[in-house]
Amino acid sequence: MKDFNDCVNSYKEQLQIGDIREAYTGLVKYVTKLGTNLSKNLSKSYSFGSLFQGYMDYTYFYYSNQFLKDRKLKMGLVLNHLEMQFEVWLLGQTIPIQERYWEYFKNTKWNKKRTTKPQYSILETVLVENPNFNDLDKLSKQIEDGLVHVTDEIMKDIKTSRLTK
Template sequence: MKDLNHYVDKYKEQLKNGDIQEAYVGLVKYVTRLGTTLSKNLSEHYSFGSLFQGYMDYTYFYYSNDFLKKRKLKMGLVLNHSKMQFEVWLLGQTIPIQEKFWEYFKSTKWNKDRTTRPQYSILETVLIEKPNFNDLEKLSKQIENKLVSVTDEIIEDIKKSKLT
């Protein structure tokens, strides 16, 4: 295993180049604006939380409604940096809640090909696999439309589960 100094040297090399900082700042600014836009456009359906920048792994914010809150659940809109894709996650307020809903969702289409619960969530699904960051307005509309349809579908599955 390489020591920390090795990784720090590689990190410094990349920082000198400057591209990583530009990309990261641009992505975080975009997701921040996206959260504001969604909060404005979808305020009748969901309440949106603040942005979490993560550790260059995930940038995300939570959103929820009364139905989800009553069940101690929330959704997350996540920019997965390593895969560079937008995802929607269903999350539980506590590990026992996540495990309870995982028992139901592990045999649904949402967790097809998964044998273990995701590390941070009950389910994770791709919203936009290859985002085009050169047309942010179009990307935002795509995300908004898919977010609404996917979230509605997940909520319908929660209703079918009869879990409270």
């Protein structure tokens, strides 16, 4: 196993090449602009939070509506850097809420391939598996359409669950 200093030297070398720095900056700028556009386009359905850059693992922002807030839930639009894909996550405000909703969602289509609860969420679903960053307008439309569709499905399942507020 490499020691920390070796890792830092490797990091420095990669930063000097420039591709990682340029890609990361571009990705964060894109997700920031995406959040702004979604906030404008979907303001009648959802409120959107600020961007969280993460630690080169996830870049994300939260979004919600009154239905979700009443249940102490929120959604997250996540750029998973390791998989380089966009995901939608359902999250709870507290661990007990996450656990309660996990008990319901663990046996649904959303978690059929999971045996344990996700680390940060109740469920995680892939929205865009292989994003094409050469056509950002098309990618943004794909994300917006998918976000609306997936969020509607998740909220429908929450209603069906009969879990109380």
